[in-house]
Each structure stands twice: as C-alpha cells, then as structure tokens.
Amino acid sequence: MPPLTLRRKLAILSDAAKYDASCASSGTEKRNSAGKGGIGSTEGSGICHSYAPDGRCISLLKILLTNFCVYDCIYCVNRSSSNVQRARFSVEEVVGLTLDFYKRNYIEGLFLSSGIIRSPDYTMEELVRVARSLREDHQFAGYIHLKVIPNAAPELLAEAGRWADRLSTNIEMPTDIALETLAPEKRPSEIRTAMARVRGKLDEAAPEAKTKTRTAKPKWAPAGQSTQMIIGADGANDGAILNRAAGLYSGYKLRRVYYSAFSPIPDASSRLPLRPPPLMREHRLYQADWLIRFYGFDVPEIVAGGEDGLLDLAIDPKLAWALKHRERFPVDVNRADRDMLLRVPGLGTRSVDRIIATRRHHSLRLDDVARIAGSIDKVRPFIEALDWTPGGLTDHQRLRAKLTPAPEQLALF
Amino acid sequence: MIAVRLQSLNDFDEWRGKARQLLAAGLSPENVAWRIPGEANGLFEGGDAMLPEAAGPIGSVPRQFIELAQTAINHADPARFDLLYRVLWRLQEVPQLLLNAADKDNSTLTLMASAVRRDSHKMKAFVRFKAITDDTGFERFAAWFEPEHYSLELTAPFFARRFDGMVWAIVTPYRSVYWDTQTLVFAEGGRRTDVPEVDAVEEDWRTYFSSIFNPARLKISAMKSEMPVKYWRNLPEAELIAPLVRGARQAEQQMIERAASQPPSRHVKQTEKYAQAAEAQSEITSLADARAAVQGCRRCPLYEHATQAVFGEGPEHAQVMFVGEQPGDQEDLAGQPFIGPAGKVLDAAVEKVGIDRSRVYVTNAVKHFKFEPRGKRRIHNKPDAGEIQACKFWLNLEIGFVKPKVIVALGATAAHSLLGRTATISKLRGAPITMEDGTVLFVTNHPSYLLRIPDPERKALEREKFEQDLVLVRDAIAALEACH
Ligand code: SF4
Numbered sequence: 001m002p003p004l005t006l007r008r009k010l011a012i013l014s015d016a017a018k019y020d021a022s023c024a025s026s027g028t029e030k031r032n033s034a035g036k037g038g039i040g041s042t043e044g045s046g047i048c049h050s051y052a053p054d055g056r057c058i059s060l061l062k063i064l065l066t067n068f069c070v071y072d073c074i075y076c077v078n079r080s081s082s083n084v085q086r087a088r089f090s091v092e093e094v095v096g097l098t099l100d101f102y103k104r105n106y107i108e109g110l111f112l113s114s115g116i117i118r119s120p121d122y123t124m125e126e127l128v129r130v131a132r133s134l135r136e137d138h139q140f141a142g143y144i145h146l147k148v149i150p151n152a153a154p155e156l157l158a159e160a161g162r163w164a165d166r167l168s169t170n171i172e173m174p175t176d177i178a179l180e181t182l183a184p185e186k187r188p189s190e191i192r193t194a195m196a197r198v199r200g201k202l203d204e205a206a207p208e209a210k211t212k213t214r215t216a217k218p219k220w221a222p223a224g225q226s227t228q229m230i231i232g233a234d235g236a237n238d239g240a241i242l243n244r245a246a247g248l249y250s251g252y253k254l255r256r257v258y259y260s261a262f263s264p265i266p267d268a269s270s271r272l273p274l275r276p277p278p279l280m281r282e283h284r285l286y287q288a289d290w291l292i293r294f295y296g297f298d299v300p301e302i303v304a305g306g307e308d309g310l311l312d313l314a315i316d317p318k319l320a321w322a323l324k325h326r327e328r329f330p331v332d333v334n335r336a337d338r339d340m341l342l343r344v345p346g347l348g349t350r351s352v353d354r355i356i357a358t359r360r361h362h363s364l365r366l367d368d369v370a371r372i373a374g375s376i377d378k379v380r381p382f383i384e385a386l387d388w389t390p391g392g393l394t395d396h397q398r399l400r401a402k403l404t405p406a407p408e409q410l411a412l413f
Numbered sequence: 414m415i416a417v418r419l420q421s422l423n424d425f426d427e428w429r430g431k432a433r434q435l436l437a438a439g440l441s442p443e444n445v446a447w448r449i450p451g452e453a454n455g456l457f458e459g460g461d462a463m464l465p466e467a468a469g470p471i472g473s474v475p476r477q478f479i480e481l482a483q484t485a486i487n488h489a490d491p492a493r494f495d496l497l498y499r500v501l502w503r504l505q506e507v508p509q510l511l512l513n514a515a516d517k518d519n520s521t522l523t524l525m526a527s528a529v530r531r532d533s534h535k536m537k538a539f540v541r542f543k544a545i546t547d548d549t550g551f552e553r554f555a556a557w558f559e560p561e562h563y564s565l566e567l568t569a570p571f572f573a574r575r576f577d578g579m580v581w582a583i584v585t586p587y588r589s590v591y592w593d594t595q596t597l598v599f600a601e602g603g604r605r606t607d608v609p610e611v612d613a614v615e616e617d618w619r620t621y622f623s624s625i626f627n628p629a630r631l632k633i634s635a636m637k638s639e640m641p642v643k644y645w646r647n648l649p650e651a652e653l654i655a656p657l658v659r660g661a662r663q664a665e666q667q668m669i670e671r672a673a674s675q676p677p678s679r680h681v682k683q684t685e686k687y688a689q690a691a692e693a694q695s696e697i698t699s700l701a702d703a704r705a706a707v708q709g710c711r712r713c714p715l716y717e718h719a720t721q722a723v724f725g726e727g728p729e730h731a732q733v734m735f736v737g738e739q740p741g742d743q744e745d746l747a748g749q750p751f752i753g754p755a756g757k758v759l760d761a762a763v764e765k766v767g768i769d770r771s772r773v774y775v776t777n778a779v780k781h782f783k784f785e786p787r788g789k790r791r792i793h794n795k796p797d798a799g800e801i802q803a804c805k806f807w808l809n810l811e812i813g814f815v816k817p818k819v820i821v822a823l824g825a826t827a828a829h830s831l832l833g834r835t836a837t838i839s840k841l842r843g844a845p846i847t848m849e850d851g852t853v854l855f856v857t858n859h860p861s862y863l864l865r866i867p868d869p870e871r872k873a874l875e876r877e878k879f880e881q882d883l884v885l886v887r888d889a890i891a892a893l894e895a896c897h
Contacts, residue, residue: 014621014624015624033577034577035577037577038578047538049538050650051636052625052626053661054630054636055633055634056630061621081676081677081680101617103552105540105541106541106618187708188716193720196720200747250790263627279630361513368514368515371520372515
C-alpha cells in the first residue's frame, strides 16, 4: 500500500477526533509573542475561528496523533475491533500543521489526543514531544490542550502540564459499571487517579493566597483540567450524570465537564443505540451544569424540576424549577437579594448585576427590566416591578404551556 | 444649527477636540450637526468656521464614558457622533447617567459599543491570511477583510501581539494596516485584489473543516448566528458549508447503517493477550495481590465516586497495626493513608510516646472515601454499617498477611469493624481486648477527633488521654517482645 499523503492523514485523524466535545480554548493565562519574534497569543477568553455546520465552534486544530489503539471501547470509532482506516502522524507533521494553520489565523491552537499504542507511557511521551517542540523549537505561544493517557507515568504528566494550557482525562461514562461494560480495558479508578494527579500539580502551582511575597511559581496547565462524559450510550439518567459531574467538580477542581451526546459512529457495535444523538438532552445538561456552577442550584433541586431523574426536554431547567416552585414567586426586582433574582427565569448573572446597580439610583419599571434582560416574556410572570405585578399569572394553570416554545422548524437551506 | 465637519470616520481625539469647543460654547445637541468626509451640509447650516473658540474650562466626565465613546465612535451608524455629544452634554447635568442601564441614550451607546466589540472580535476570528513566498523562501502574509464597522484600528494591535514574528498586512475597504515585525503602519483602504486569491494550505484547511464536522449533529442556525453569512465570502472554508449540509442526512444514515464488520486480526490477537493477563491475576495470595485487587472492589457502592481505594501502608510484618476510619480528601487523591492533618497528629503522638513509627502499619476500616460534593469541596461522610461490613473483607486480608501482634482501633468506625458491633470508645479505651486469634486490640479516639475540639483546654486534655492510650500500646508491644 502506498504511504498516505499528509492530507489523507489529516482527513482520517480529524474525522477520528470529531466525537470529542471537550474542545474549547478559553480560560488560560494571558500571553503573547510581542517582542519575542515567535507567533501566538492567548487573551484569556478563546476565539472561535470558524463554525462547522453542526454549530460547534472550531477554535483548535483537533486531531489524533494516531487512531491505532490497543483498547476496544465499544463507543469509540478507533477501538481495535473497528475496521476504519488507520493512520499515524509523526511529531513533526503535527507541529508543522499546527504552525501552518496558526499563521493563517485558522486556529487558536492545538488539541491533541491519541489512540493508545504500545503503552500509555509511550503514547503520552509522543503527545508531550509535540507540545515541547511547539514551545521550545518554535516559540509557539498559542493554546495547547493535551489529552492525558491514564496510567502514564507521573513524570510525563508533570511535563505535559509545563507545555500545555489544558489537560483532560475523559471519564467517558456516567457510571463505573457502564464504563467497564463498554470499555473493558479502562479502569475508572485509573482515570480518576490521573485527574487526582493533575489536581495535585495544579494545587502546587497555584499562587498561595496568603503569602505576600508572591514568588512566581512555574506555570502549570493554566487553563486547568476538564473531562468529557458521553450521554445516551448507556442507560444512566440525568440525575446520575449530574451527580457524577458534581463528584468530579468537587474532587478534581475541573474547569468543565463536557457532555457529549452519543452519536452513531461508522462500523459500530450492535450493543449501541444507533440513533441520532440526543442533542436536546445534551443541551439541557449543559444548562443544568451551568445553574449548578454559577447560580447556586444543587443537583437534587435541578433534577426535581423534571420527572423520574430526567430533565424536562421542552423547557430549560431554571424555568422547570420555577414552575414547580411557584410559591417562591413573584420576586420583587426592586428588593430581592441577588440569590433570589438569579432564580428568576430569563435573568442571567449579567442582567441581575445590572438590575442591582440600576436600582440603587431609581426603582425599576417593567420596561427597565425588559431593556436590561433583552426580553421580558419569560421574566414577566415571575417578577414584581414598580408598575407591574403578575397577579394570577404566576399561578396560572396554563403558564407552562404559554412559556413552552413551539417546536422548532428545521431550517431549509 | 451648526454643522461640524470631521476629517476622519473614527478618530476619537478629533471628535473630542471639537466636542469640547461646542460644550465650552454651551451649544446644545439640538443645535449641532456632525458631518463626515464627503457629506454635504444641509441648507441653513453654518460650517466649521462658525465653531466657537474654546472658552474656559469644561467639566470632567466619568472615565467610563471615555472608554465607551472610544469604542462606539467606530460604529458605522452616522448618528454616532450625535449620540456621543448628547450623552456628553447630559453628563454635565447628570454625572450618574451611565449607571442607569434603563436610560435610552445610555443603552443605545452601550449597544453600539458592543456591536463594535463584536465586530472586532469577528475580525480576530475571521481574518484569513494568505502566504506570499518570495524566492528566498521568506513568507509574508496578507488578508482582505470587510468589517461591518470601522474596527480595524481597534483590532490591529491584537494581530501585532499575536503574529509578532510574521510580516503581514490586513486590507479593508476603508483602511489598511501593515506590520513589519516592529511597527504598525496604517494607510488608506484597498481592494480584494490587493491580496492573493489562494493559499497553498487552504486545501488542507478545507479538508480539516469537512472532516471535523459530525453530520449527525446538524445545527445550521447555531452556526449562522455565530458565523454570520456576511463574513462567509472571505472564508475559504465557507464554500463547503452548503454541500456538507446537503449531504448530512445521508452521511448520518450511512454511519448508522454501516454496522460492525468482522474485527481485524490484530484485534483478535490483542484480546487474547488481555484475557490471559486478567486470568493470571485473579487469585489473592499475598499482601501485594490484595493491594492490586482492592482497586477493582465492588463490594459496596463507595468505589463509584472515590478516586481510588486506599490500602494500608507499612512494613509487611509490622508488630502493630493502626486502623482508622476511611481515607479523607487528601488520602483519596494521593492514594495513601494518613497523610492529611489527622495523620500528622497520629505521627506526632506515636513518636512522643516512643513507638517506633517504622514498625507500624497504618490502614483504614473502609478503603474508599465517602463524601458529599459541595461546590469545589468534598465533605466527609461517615461510612455506614453495611459499608463497614463489606470492607471488612479487605481489612481481614491485611491482618492475615501482616499478622500484627497489636491492633489499635482509632475511633468508633474502626472499633465497629474489628469487633463486629457498634462500640463506644469511652467504655472500651484503656484496657486491652484479646481477640479470638490472640492479637491484642486497643481502642482509642480517632486523631481527627482531637482536631475538631475548639476549646484549647479540652483539646489538651483529650490529647493527653490519647497519648496515654498509646503508652499502653507501647508497653504491650514491649511486653510481647520480652516474651520471645
Ligand atoms: S469501601 Fe471497601 S467494600 Fe466498599 S468498594 Fe471500597 S474497598 Fe470495596
């Protein structure tokens, strides 16, 4: 067989990477190449350089070093029993592609993952070599995200964090049982141990809050760590998923848990649900996750907004919660505390902050709230303002129906 | 009515100079019209010549206004100068104006500024450089971009910071900017044809774009809202969007229909290797076996959220074994028992009473950390009787392999585990209990109990009692050694 062209490899190894959702380029330190002659910068919040027709942002060159793999995880295209075409990049090829794309402003950096070949250490070492070469040989200051290979030596992990902005180890499944059934070679405790090690290094690198003499510690994975969980390949309900996430957030200080609706893969095992991915469920889980992290909700509250451990797919989780707790509404926008304002459907953290800032100067009317919130329909039944009280609206039987958006028509193209 | 002519479309300093003069002359916004280059004056409008000489000082404005105005002045709306002047005028009367998010002028200005910021952000994202390589192989880069507002000046420094070592230019219809690795130089606008049409890497980029797209997740409106169609004509990948969308349903169907085929022979060989390896390690005949096997324990539900099982540590044939409750947060992360604050208390006490720490084996009654997640922390939870009972299996193995002469139960959970029933420390401490197999059991508090006492006096008292218990342990070990 003739050797594959670089372009063909790129096609195979980016196709193989497209199921991983944990791809963003935000939340790292600020740095740039100014005055250094290299290329690359990160400004804290990432930039999406393009969007695929799946609506997902393309900010990084997301590829696998190789899609050969000794493991046989049923849900994965690259599992050893699958007959997809295999390819492998050299370290230099990945470095070259990253720089070429970056210089044309196509990307914000690199997200490199890999099938496991030979041994975890060997595979991790290869990933580390790419990152090291970008940083040391090419003064590349862009974003780098490396996948952690569970069970790789702690020294390799330590080095990976020196070069990478973010490290991630995928938990993959909401329960250990599902993981072991679908990924027979993976040990959940090894995955969690890898996360624990990353957390340990992150804690070490964190500046100590109390000490005045801020001796600059060497930077280590400034964008922290993340993980991905596949949704809908097993039978776990949303409660189990969110509980799992809560355990991971609290244990390993993750920046993000990415939820990835299981999508059919070519050459898939018959043990998998081969149907379109549950995108709405994925969306609701992200919303729930958000409410838990930034709005002071806890997992049981969110789950109670739906039925039988599943989130309501028709409406967002905050609205679902509010409709089940109408006794806590209406909330007076001119008096209520921040925590309660955050629980009003349709008000985000920014709107709440602006409401609080504005009401120091004058009392808010419904119009004012509308201007601040951008839209008032969802908010109106749950608030009181200077010139507005919802009367019976809050308790109206058909409120749910009124606030449920009509099913979206698929756009013709 | 006076018409003020500006030389530039978006020069804040120029506008500020003129606005100051108007303000100083007390000209209210209704009496001022702003004109940009090329725009004709209306009838009955006086020209620049009528601009009054600046007279006297004018009031100060909040810094927030300067920042807002510097951004909003790049907006394409011809009404921007007017609005800016009106806000400036009103700020003289109401210095708090910008804090009132409900004010119409204020919110329009804010919206304008965010539209400009968004446009600038899109420029950062959607500029596509094309390489021009000369005979020596040196690469220069150029891009054609059509911003919606006048946002090049605002955005160029970003490109300078990012592409420091590159020579590049960005050409827009109203202005161009060049970077020679040292300075940014602005010049007049240009045309699309000033920039090369294609780039050698573009085809790779398109390959990437189409391969990274998952046809099973089609979400066209999400794409369009983030990547508005108006930017598409200068994105090399955009031409792929329509065909990818059209083929998506079919591609998805194909993925679903392409069911599993016969696995390749490489896979079959690998599977056999794993099966053999798994079989080889299923029996537990040593402490090391037990240590490995406990990682796969499913005897109770605690394994699911803890990081790992934390097995005991110490010499294989220690004389004395300390049994605690369960690993805590730190122990769970590190995989080692007694490395947190409670471990420090224990170590100090052991050393103080003169027990040789290097001959001690420490472990826990329950091997997995039980906790309640709360934000970014995990709150310790007590193991229940079922968990203690389930985990006794591992403790028994440890006792069986280590064969300690003396066991010390630290706290109620450990005592419960070792005695098989709920136990009260205060009743059991102070006297040895001889177990069925002849080992001597002492019961005392868990060192973390000492850490939780707020009152210093009581704390000292309890610490003393704890050390007294350890003295008994020390003496028991000595006595046992003397027998030999
Ligand atoms: S706590 Fe003990 S019994 Fe429960 S899973 Fe862990 S090792 Fe097994």
